[in-house]
Amino acid sequence: MCGIFGVFGHREAAKLAYFGLYALQHRGQESAGIAVSNGREIREHKGMGLVAEVFDEETLVQLKGHIAVGHVRYSTTGASALKNAQPFCVTHSKHTYGIAHNGNLTNSRELRERLEAQGSIFQTTIDSEIILHLLAKVASRGIEEALTIVMETIEGAYSCLLLTEDKLIAFRDPHGFRPLCLGILNGGYVVASETCALDLIQAQYLRDIRPGEIVIIGKDGLQSIQAIPPSPRQARCIFEFIYFARPDSNVFGENVYLIRRSLGERLAEEARFDCDFVMPFPDSGNYAAVGYARASGLPFEMGVIRNHYVGRTFIQPSQSMRDFSVRVKLNPVKEIIRGQRVLVVDDSIVRGTTSRTRVRAIREAGASKIYMVISCPPIRFPCYFGIDFPSRGELIAARHQVEEIQRYLDLDGLHYLSLEGMLAACRAEDGSFCTACFTGQYPIEIRTDLSKNILERHP
Structure with a gap:
């Protein structure tokens, strides 16, 4: 669920990329990187940690150029290690390319095995x-035909930025899983995962x-190519609205704050508990x-x-780090909670461990009753398109009914938003969103065999 940011036509492209990544920090906290071109050569700097930890003024000054691509990462494919930080740059036939990718390829294992069998060496x-x-x-x-061929070969979710010595290139999968927007700044162009980075x-x-x-995007301006027809079944990730995108962003044509507020209003229509006040688990439950x-x-x-x-607990790469972050991250206000019947609003329950720790803290603060409502349906199926729901075994709702989850969390009442309520609140009733993590109905086949071979199809 990474964040990507690109700039073309600004003499301080690296600094703009730094600020763009700062705005997208919520999309990944494991590593950050920026690659910059001055029209002749590409320089890069990457590191593990947050944007402000990886870059300083001295580093940015060294990244001279008018084209830049930046990336913040949390890992869904590939370990959390410096070698996997992006942008990933390679040199081939005297040309250098740098790529920043948000999403997951669903046929990556098959493609990698075939490429290695043909002699490719992966770093x-x-x-x-x-x-x-x-x-x-x-x-x-040529870059147009070559990228078209690549897009015909790869499958899954990809919103990508590609940096060459003299161009910034953006491309997106035909299902539109991950957001990617285009903006202008002083005659130049900007591409970002979310509009908050443009702001x-x-x-x-x-x-x-x-x-x-x-x-x-090059020296002659912007060129658009519809390389692949948009899929008849669009599959925009509805979890962008529920959790991942920043509330001040517009994603898929909708404002995230207003969508999340609408999700809460739908919850109030579906479930009422006898309680004294409503409170969120901040920040994801606020709206x-x-x-x-x-x-x-x-x-x-x-x-x-x-x-x-403290960073976002959901995207911490290990359970031990998530548990520690939960304890450090949220502290109950005992004077407000003591003796009260509390209704807690949260955006989702994934593994259940984070929610259980939080509910226990509220119970220890003296709440007489604790009810919880969740602004999405139970997450029962893994995501293959870039969100860290890796297996059904880790998803509490895949193994337990709502009543069992309520007991596990030590709640007096629990309600998940219905699928119909979620779709209505997200204005997604036209079927153009991916809801596979709730329904198990994947918009594309999750294959285990390789039916496309770039060398056979394009000799």
Whole structure:
């Protein structure tokens, strides 16, 4: 669920990329990187940690150029290690390419095995490197045709930025799984995962990169190629609205804050408990809690206070780190909670361990009753498109009924938003969103065999 950011046509492209990545930090906290071109050569700097830890003024000054691509990562394919940090840069036939990828390729294992059998040597364990290996095999055909061939070969979710010595290129999978938007700034162009990154540098939003589209930005301006027809079944990730995107962003044409508030209002229509006030688990539950309070007429309180110097618990790479972050991250306000019947609003329950720790803290703070409402349906199936739901065995709702989850969390009542309620709140009733983590109905086949071979199909 990484964040990507690109700049073309600004003399301080690296600094703009730094600020863009800062705005997208919520999408990944394991590593950060920026690659910059001055029109002749590409330089890069990457490191493990947050954007502000990886870069300083001295580092950014060394990254001179008017084209830049940046990336913040949390790992879904490939280990959390420096070698897997992006942008990933390679040199082939005297040309250098740097790629930043948000998403997951569903046929990566098969493609990697075939490429290795044909002699390719991989430097990383990320699926993004596969894209560059495929590109190198057909690069002599020109970037437009070569990328089109690559997009016909790879499957799954990919919103990508590709940096060459003189171009910034954006391309997106035909299902439109992951967001990617285009903006302008002082005659140059900016591409980002979310509009909040455009807002920070005061760039003007133009439009989203279309599913199946390649946008090539060079000295002669912007060129758009519809490399692959958009899939008849669009599959925009609905979890962007529920959890991942920043609330001040517009994603898939909708404002995230308003969508989350609407999710809370739908929850209030579906479930009412006899309680004294509504409170969120901050920050992801804040906006649905606002909606629930508005629709129910119940008072809204911040019953727990978040330490904002702790990262997002969901995307911490190990369970031990998640448990520690939960304890450090949220602290109950005992004077508000003691003796009260509390309704907690949260965005999701994935493994259940984080929620259990939080509920226990509220119970210890003296709450007489604790009810919880969740602004999405139970997550019962793994995601193969870039969200860290790796197996059904780790998903509590895949193994337990709602009543069992309620007992495990030590709640007096628990309600998940219905699928119909979620779709209505997200204005997603047209079937253009991926809801596979709730339904198990995947928009594309999750294959285990390789039916596409770039060398056989494009000799």
